[in-house]
Amino acid sequence: MKAEEVAEWMLRELETHGCIYQDDVVDHLIKANVEKLLRVNSDGNLVIGRPVLEAFKTITETTVVWVKPERCWRFRVVEDEPGREARG
Secondary structure (H helix, E strand, C coil), rough: CCCCHHHHHCCCCCCHCCHHHHHHHHHHHHHHHHHHHHHEECCCCCEECHHHHHHHHHCCCCCCEEEEECEEEECCCCCCCCCCCEEE
16 A cells, blocks of 8 residues: 555545544554554654655645644634644
8 A cells, every 4th residue: 555545545534524533544554554654753652654644735735634632634614724734
């Protein structure tokens, strides 16, 4: 599985459920035996690797925002400020 394929899967999940959580993507990659697309962050947790994040940003840069407190992505709404990160 390539990073671009994971990004497409993430977009499909987002379209289906309205949001997609980082933990769900990590679980999906573990179950698919593609841990190579994960990395360990500074806290020692498995997180999505940069190639996947870059591929996802490429296909969703203007339509999706990251909600940091919930660690999920959702579709952009009118109230969102410019940029990739939303306040909630």
